[in-house]
Amino acid sequence: MAPTVAPEVSTAPQVRRRSRASAQSRRNGRTGVLLVLPALAFVAVFALFPLGFGAYISLTNWPLVGAYHFIGLGNYTALIHNSVFVESILFTLKYTGIVTIPILVVGYALAVFVRANRRGSALFRTLIFLPYIVGLVVESYMAVVELQPTSGSANYALSKLGLVSDSTAWLVHTGQALTAISVLVVWFYAGFAMMMLLAGMQSIPRDLYEAARVDGASWWTAERRLTLPLLRRWLALSLIISVVGSLLAFNQFFVMTDGGPGTSTVTVVMSIYDTAFAQFDVGLASAMSVVLVIVVGLITFLQFRVLREDGS
Amino acid sequence: MAVAARRAAGRRPSAGDEPGRRFWFILAGILISAVFVLPLGWEILRSFQPESAISSAPSGASFRHLTLGNYRTLLSGQDDIIRNVVNSLIVSVVATVLTSVVATLAGYGFGLFKFRFSGLAFGMILLAFMIPFQAVLTPLFLELHDMHLLNSLAGLALFYTTFNLPVGVYVMTNSFAQVPAEIVDAARVDGASVTRTLLSVLRPLVLPGVATTALYAFLFSWTEFLGALSFLTNDSLFTLPVALSNVETGTYGSVNYGLLLAGAVIAMVPCIVVYISLQRYYVRGLLSGALKG
Numbered sequence: 001m002a003p004t005v006a007p008e009v010s011t012a013p014q015v016r017r018r019s020r021a022s023a024q025s026r027r028n029g030r031t032g033v034l035l036v037l038p039a040l041a042f043v044a045v046f047a048l049f050p051l052g053f054g055a056y057i058s059l060t061n062w063p064l065v066g067a068y069h070f071i072g073l074g075n076y077t078a079l080i081h082n083s084v085f086v087e088s089i090l091f092t093l094k095y096t097g098i099v100t101i102p103i104l105v106v107g108y109a110l111a112v113f114v115r116a117n118r119r120g121s122a123l124f125r126t127l128i129f130l131p132y133i134v135g136l137v138v139e140s141y142m143a144v145v146e147l148q149p150t151s152g153s154a155n156y157a158l159s160k161l162g163l164v165s166d167s168t169a170w171l172v173h174t175g176q177a178l179t180a181i182s183v184l185v186v187w188f189y190a191g192f193a194m195m196m197l198l199a200g201m202q203s204i205p206r207d208l209y210e211a212a213r214v215d216g217a218s219w220w221t222a223e224r225r226l227t228l229p230l231l232r233r234w235l236a237l238s239l240i241i242s243v244v245g246s247l248l249a250f251n252q253f254f255v256m257t258d259g260g261p262g263t264s265t266v267t268v269v270m271s272i273y274d275t276a277f278a279q280f281d282v283g284l285a286s287a288m289s290v291v292l293v294i295v296v297g298l299i300t301f302l303q304f305r306v307l308r309e310d311g312s
Numbered sequence: 313m314a315v316a317a318r319r320a321a322g323r324r325p326s327a328g329d330e331p332g333r334r335f336w337f338i339l340a341g342i343l344i345s346a347v348f349v350l351p352l353g354w355e356i357l358r359s360f361q362p363e364s365a366i367s368s369a370p371s372g373a374s375f376r377h378l379t380l381g382n383y384r385t386l387l388s389g390q391d392d393i394i395r396n397v398v399n400s401l402i403v404s405v406v407a408t409v410l411t412s413v414v415a416t417l418a419g420y421g422f423g424l425f426k427f428r429f430s431g432l433a434f435g436m437i438l439l440a441f442m443i444p445f446q447a448v449l450t451p452l453f454l455e456l457h458d459m460h461l462l463n464s465l466a467g468l469a470l471f472y473t474t475f476n477l478p479v480g481v482y483v484m485t486n487s488f489a490q491v492p493a494e495i496v497d498a499a500r501v502d503g504a505s506v507t508r509t510l511l512s513v514l515r516p517l518v519l520p521g522v523a524t525t526a527l528y529a530f531l532f533s534w535t536e537f538l539g540a541l542s543f544l545t546n547d548s549l550f551t552l553p554v555a556l557s558n559v560e561t562g563t564y565g566s567v568n569y570g571l572l573l574a575g576a577v578i579a580m581v582p583c584i585v586v587y588i589s590l591q592r593y594y595v596r597g598l599l600s601g602a603l604k605g
Contacts, residue, residue, distance in 0.1 A: 028425050028426065028427070029425065029426065029427035029428065030427070031421070031425055031506050032421045032422075032424075032425025032426065032427035032430065033421070033427050034421075035417045035418060035420050035421030035425065036417070036418045036421040036422060036430070036433055036434075038414045038417060038418070039414050039415065039417070039418035039437055039477055039481055040418075040433055040436060040437065042414060042470070042473060042474045042477055043436060043437050043439075043440045043474060043477060043478075044436070045474075046452065046455075046470060046471055046474035046475075047439075047440040047443050047445075047448065047474050047475070048436065048439065048440070048443075049455065050448035050451040050452040050455055051443055051448055051451075053451040053454070053455065054447070054448055054450060054451035057450070057451055057454070062454075110344070113340070113341070113344065114341075118334070118337055119334065119338070120337065120338050120341050121341070123341075123345075124341040124344065124345050126588070126591060127345035127348055127349050128344065128345060128348045129348075129595075130348055130349055130352065130584065130587075131348050131351075131352065133531065133583050133584065133587045133594075134352060134535075134580045134583050134584065135531075135534075135535030135553075135579075135580075135583065136535075137535060137537045137553045137556075137579075138535070138553065138556075138576045138579045138580050139352075139576075141556055141560060141572055141573075141575070141576045142351075142355045142573065142576050144560060144569075144572070145355075145358075145366065145569045145572060145573055146355075148367070148569070150368075150369050151366065151367050151368055151369060151370065151569075152370075153354065153358070153370060156369075156370040166369075187347075187348070187351075190348075191348065195595060244444070248444050248446050250446065250537075250538050251537045251538065254537075254538075254541075254557075255557065255560065269446045269447075269538070272446070272447075272449070272450070273449070273538070273541075273542065276449070276450040276453070277453075277542060282450055282454065285450045286450050286451060289447040289448065289449070289450060289451075290447075292444065292446070292447045293443065293444065293447045293448075296442075296444050296447065297442055297443075300441075300442045301442070
């Protein structure tokens with residue numbers, strides 16, 4: 001341990017240390033490489049290679065099993081005429097458009113509520129975050145049970161309030177299914193947005209608020225003139241993470257509607273999954289994936305830009 | 313002129329201290345928390361109702377006969393989901409251990425050693441964060457097939473490890489970089505080897521980072537669905553979330569919502585227990601995961 005170092009050793013002449021420095025640093029360098037190698041291997045084999053491999057496959061007519069040959073950009077031109085894929089893009093964008101703002105607004109309001117260090121606020125944060133921890137898959141299964149006509153709790157409660165008939169079959173109609181899933185997702189995701197924005201709010205120095213209050217600024221003015229501008233980076237980040245998450249939506253739709261009725265609630269990822277593992281058209285599925293990687297990559301790149309811009 | 317007024321304002325006790333406001337804050341907090349917790353609690357309660365009560369019109373009377381029947385059916389008989397729980401545990405634990413070890417080594421390397429191309433290597437690992445795993449599923453399927461890792465819990469664990477590594481490496485690199493330089497130098501001067509320095513000098517300092525990484529990896533692996541659905545086709549290898557989709561569609565006979573709820577509760581409980589006991593580590597990792605760059 002550190003305290004055992006004798007004083008004369010630590011004050012040893014600099015010359016002696018330097019003479020060993022190059023051999024030492026070369027050995028250190030080699031050790032460093034060895035230490036990071038396993039992580040690099042994982043990423044190279046199971047993330048970067050599939051990425052390149054996928055781009056390659058997208059230029060072929062690769063079936064799941066059997067021979068293949070190059071067809072150039074054939075899969076990409078086929079995509080434009082693939083109505084299920086095009087509709088899945090439109091549907092996913094619509095879904096993203098519906099849930100994004102509610103997630104941010106609810107998350108912001110929750111963060112404002114729990115941000116002060118008051119008695120109870122830590123517990124409230126934990127509880128509000130719980131749905132995110134449990135995961136959307138399990139909650140989707142529960143929602144399936146509760147959204148059943150006549151037997152589900154959701155219909156029971158909503159019909160007592162006079163909002164819907166207790167025979168509403170939520171998951172059978174496109175609009176109602178989208179509504180139910182959107183409500184579930186906002187409920188699931190709001191705690192995450194709260195945690196992100198809370199971290200941002202806590203990074204704003206307290207004395208700025210003190211100064212604003214001394215200057216006679218109301219709570220609302222301080223929120224608008226101080227919190228919102230200083231939170232810009234965190235808001236942008238939450239927005240991007242939430243949008244990327246929505247564009248990659250799969251679980252909740254697979255469990256709750258399986259893309260139905262018809263193919264009206266098929267998301268982009270579900271469309272890829274189906275093309276690859278149900279229709280065995282791996283080439284086409286890979287072309288779809290390449291499109292998705294580019295879109296998500298661009299948005300994530302934007303996230304890095306936002307961080308660079310304000311991070312320094 | 314305004315100075316005196318400002319001083320007076322500054323001396324007033326802050327509004328949050330008033331007992332009345334504290335009461336309203338607690339009350340509002342309980343109501344808001346209920347919105348997020350009650351639905352989960354409600355499903356736990358419902359999972360103890362007999363199947364007949366779950367699939368017929370709700371009534372207060374149906375809560376008078378709570379039973380372990382759903383759990384008993386689910387955990388016994390030929391279609392028991394115990395093996396799915398075990399599969400989930402195996403995959404999650406293996407992925408968690410692998411992620412923690414590999415990320416700790418990499419964090420040690422990136423945080424405390426200088427070597428050529430370390431920036432490039434770090435960038436490569438973070439690149440994996442920008443690749444949505446949903447988009448490499450198809451090529452990965454073919455690759456795992458060729459490596460004989462398809463339909464294998466080991467293959468799934470390797471996949472989970474890879475996509476947990478960016479967050480893990482980021483957290484661990486920060487943990488090691490924050491170790492005071494004197495401690496590392498002192499260990500070196502003492503003649504401690506690289507391994508010995510890590511295991512006896514640095515271990516207590518980076519342990520919180522390891523906890524963050526492990527917790528993040530466990531919760532990811534325990535709840536992951538799409539990868540398990542794609543890479544496992546043999547029912548006996550299904551992880552719990554995938555096995556529940558069989559329960560949902562009634563692959564084991566007729567659709568039984570009692571079993572589905574009981575299964576969902578079984579999947580939910582470990583997450584809650586693990587999170588509540590280690591939550592301070594989790595939130596930190598979550599945020600650094602989002603903030604990479």
